[in-house]
Amino acid sequence: MSISHSMRRAGPAAFALLLIAAATFGARAASLTVEDDAARIVVDTADLLARPDATEVTIPADIAYGGTSRRYRAVPLTAILDLLPNRPPPGAVLEARATDGFAAQVPLSLVRPPTPGEPSAWLAIEPSDVPWPNVSGRQASAGPFYIVWERAAAGRISPEYWPYQIAALRIVEPPAVRWPEIAVDAALPVDHRARRGQEVYTAICLACHRMNGGGAGEMGPDLNRPMNPTEYFQPEALRRLLRDPASVRTWPEQKMPGYAEAELSNADLDAVIAYLAQMAAQRPVGSR
Structure with missing residues (x-):
């Protein structure tokens, strides 16, 4: 894992290179950028799968896979955001940017640690040696990183808050x-x-x-x-x-x-x- 503090957001060209790299490596070792206005952290598949809080989660109605039940190795999304040294400001949003240009704006108020009865967000990690199946209609899986929700129906989580093929997570101001x-x-x-x-x-x-x-x-x-x-x-x-x-x-x-x-x-x-x-x-x- 590499960390650089006081680093402003990369420009469009740098982010384009990040997207190309993520798309090129597919299910092989992939990197995820986590950042805000003051810090930037890069973690990879091995880093995340080796975390002590990585666990198996079952998603009974998976958005990316047509509402079927899927099981993932995942880390609580809050734990990933806690890698950043600064507390997010009130009303902040998590922008999840995918390799295909999709950019979800997920309210941080929805992203909370696993809690009985309430929606819980997880970052699912695609193992390099066991790739996930392709998403319907696409020539790629939902990996390398995918935000999934337990008990999504309890909070009416928007379908767009399930971004997959994620390359970067960024804490930003409300839209x-x-x-x-x-x-x-x-x-x-x-x-x-x-x-x-x-x-x-x-x-x-x-x-x-x-x-x-x-x-x-x-x-x-x-x-x-x-x-x-x-x-x-x-x-x-x-x-x-x-x-x-x-x-x-x-x-x-x-x-x-x-x-x-x-x-x-x-x-x-x-x-x-x-x-x-x-x-x-x-x-x-x-x-x-």
């Missing part, structure tokens, strides 16, 4: 603080549906889709530049897209999943659409 351009107009009433929509968008959509340039995800297009989906989809077609994308349009490289009502309630689906409409209305002039 709307980090990227003010994703926030709805502060003058909106406190009970405006778009406010709830912003929360849902941050949990479900921001990992892949930026908003007005704000966000870290690179898997899908920005959903307000140059146009917003509410400007070219009829409302019912947009709802259908979110429920079952392939029923609206499909192509060989399609990656967007559908969201069943158990994952995205009808009320939250309508809130996301209200948020998109609001962002279209407040898009800065000339930003198309």
